[in-house]
Amino acid sequence: MHLISYDIENDRLRTKAAKLLIQHGLHRVQFSVFMGNLEPKAEKALTTALQALSLDSNWVLSDSFLVLPLHQNTLKQMSVIGAWPARWEEISGNLKTLIL
Amino acid sequence: MHLISYDIENDRLRTKAAKLLIQHGLHRVQFSVFMGNLEPKAEKALTTALQALSLDSNWVLSDSFLVLPLHQNTLKQMSVIGAWPARWEEISGNLKTLIL
Numbered sequence: 001m002h003l004i005s006y007d008i009e010n011d012r013l014r015t016k017a018a019k020l021l022i023q024h025g026l027h028r029v030q031f032s033v034f035m036g037n038l039e040p041k042a043e044k045a046l047t048t049a050l051q052a053l054s055l056d057s058n059w060v061l062s063d064s065f066l067v068l069p070l071h072q073n074t075l076k077q078m079s080v081i082g083a084w085p086a087r088w089e090e091i092s093g094n095l096k097t098l099i100l
Numbered sequence: 101m102h103l104i105s106y107d108i109e110n111d112r113l114r115t116k117a118a119k120l121l122i123q124h125g126l127h128r129v130q131f132s133v134f135m136g137n138l139e140p141k142a143e144k145a146l147t148t149a150l151q152a153l154s155l156d157s158n159w160v161l162s163d164s165f166l167v168l169p170l171h172q173n174t175l176k177q178m179s180v181i182g183a184w185p186a187r188w189e190e191i192s193g194n195l196k197t198l199i200l
Contacts (some may be wrong), residue, residue: 066178
């Protein structure tokens, strides 16, 4: 499981980043925070794509992606005040357990 | 170490949330993502304050705080594309190790 968040000033670039993250199997859990399972191969491809994005002429010095690998245990300790992300059981992998 | 992120639509409420998080010792690592060490007592006080905020009349149904306790090991595996958070050594606790 990975958590990836971003701070990107340029609208077009931010939309591009969100699309990239979703294309690589992540789910939007907040406006600028994404979570999901990334296989090592997919993680490498995504990192390369994000690095390429950071070379765009609209990328500014203060822009960033945080990439945080999370253990399943960490996920279990997550709490939410307000709205839980849509389809959280699916994202967190709890659904898989139920199906099995 | 905790990571707390938020999605809050109302400007005034969002500013209030940021102030609360910083007052409780967290550091802003991205616009809507904060990190820092929270002692159990401080964590409880902060959770209460955030829950109170979610009862404000400007809080909307889609607003949320994600509260994620992180192990020091998770922190070591964090990677950044672009700008590292300001004073990262201090936030992550690496500075303490150097001083000791």
